[in-house]
Amino acid sequence: MRLKREDDILFVVIDRGEGFVGCMKEVLHSSVMENVGVVITALGMVKNAQIGYGVYKDNKVEYQKAIFEEPLELLGLSGFIIKDEKLPLHFHVYLGDPNGNVVGGHLFDFEVFTFVEMALLTSSYPLKRVLKNGLFLIDF
Amino acid sequence: MRLKREDDILFVVIDRGEGFVGCMKEVLHSSVMENVGVVITALGMVKNAQIGYGVYKDNKVEYQKAIFEEPLELLGLSGFIIKDEKLPLHFHVYLGDPNGNVVGGHLFDFEVFTFVEMALLTSSYPLKRVLKNGLFLIDF
Amino acid sequence: MRLKREDDILFVVIDRGEGFVGCMKEVLHSSVMENVGVVITALGMVKNAQIGYGVYKDNKVEYQKAIFEEPLELLGLSGFIIKDEKLPLHFHVYLGDPNGNVVGGHLFDFEVFTFVEMALLTSSYPLKRVLKNGLFLIDF
Secondary structure, three states: OEEEEEOOEEEEEEEOOOEHHHHHHHHHHOOOOOOEEEEEEEEEEEEEEEEEEEEEEOOEEEEEEEEEOOOEEEEEEEEEEEOOOOOOEEEEEEEEOOOOEEEEEEEEEEEEEEEEEEEEEEEOOOOEEEEEOOEEEEEO | OEEEEEOOEEEEEEEOOOEHHHHHHHHHHOOOOOOEEEEEEEEEEEEEEEEEEEEEEOOEEEEEEEEEOOOEEEEEEEEEEEOOOOOOEEEEEEEEOOOOEEEEEEEEEEEEEEEEEEEEEEEOOOOEEEEEOOEEEEEO | OEEEEEOOEEEEEEEOOOEHHHHHHHHHHOOOOOOEEEEEEEEEEEEEEEEEEEEEEOOEEEEEEEEEOOOEEEEEEEEEEEOOOOOOEEEEEEEEOOOOEEEEEEEEEEEEEEEEEEEEEEEOOOOEEEEEOOEEEEEO
16 A cells, blocks of 8 residues: 555555555554545455445444455445544445446445555544444534 | 534535435535535435436436435435525435445435435635526536 | 636536547646546536446456447546556546446546536646556556
8 A cells, every 4th residue: 555645635556455444544544644534536446345235223233244256346435534443434335347237335345456546635624423323423 | 414614625414314405405505615515425324315317308307216215325426516596406326225236316315314424625616507408507 | 628727626517429538638638737636526417438347367458348328327437637648547437327227337438418517636746657567556
């Protein structure tokens, strides 16, 4: 994983074989990372993608998980990195298969198959997360 | 709906049970909103999503509408908020179902099921929309 | 294609009948374009979309191509414009069909059916691409 900050943009390149979540933890703890990172854009090709659909019941969430082993085009990511140990990483992902069909959901992790290139917008604003009814909500 | 502006980023958190369009109208009329808001990222979980596919004929558009009542993962949003009464809100949406399949289209509205967290980039540039051949085009 | 730069945001509007790649080349060579443009948001309606799924073998990529002639909702784009002749344009796309189903992949090109409106975040940082194992990777 290589990263470069220029003004408030953080450019991140992830190489073949690296795991996404491990790389995002490196970004989180990097000296150039501010308190918040907002995904502007992300693309590349990934494999072993683990995604989920949240089932909420009695203030608890359980994820129906799906694993896609084959390489898929990373069409994009939405999400936030926030320096809050309660939920520092929160991403949703959308992926394209060999026929052009798209799958997506809550992102657990993926392995980079060729490369992933992304840009984050950073902010020093002290966003935090608070636990409310079982959800880690952004709080100002 | 809660919002916080820091420099040119507007953080928006929408709580369970709130309607998206109503919240975006609040953002539009908020004192911290500039003339333009560009969606950087958006994610969460929604229900009763109403989406459309535009059919254009004789300079008129009619939308084929679909309603998805079940909770869906909000994978992302693209779009603009512009302080122009002709078309202040324009969003396209992509949503993930329990099997990881993705649906999407022109967004009419959805109800927030757990939460939605989003970030907009604001600009004071006097973008406007003009009506041309039945389309509300962005004009500089 | 019309474009307007305000601070570090580049607003781009593409009109009916224009080709996407031709317009992005105009953006690339525009006097207001910095070294890098990051897609923040993009939406509209397109036709004759050509998308691909990359098959990598022996440090070479071959794309399985699909062409979608019918008008599709442009749900969004991820990608970078970089002033580097090795690979100046790199985009992935996600598109919604009349039933709300979504297709997507590596973007070769599309023709604008009604309009496309997009915003890019520009940066003067001297990002480049380097060829490594058959891939044009972003290099800092």
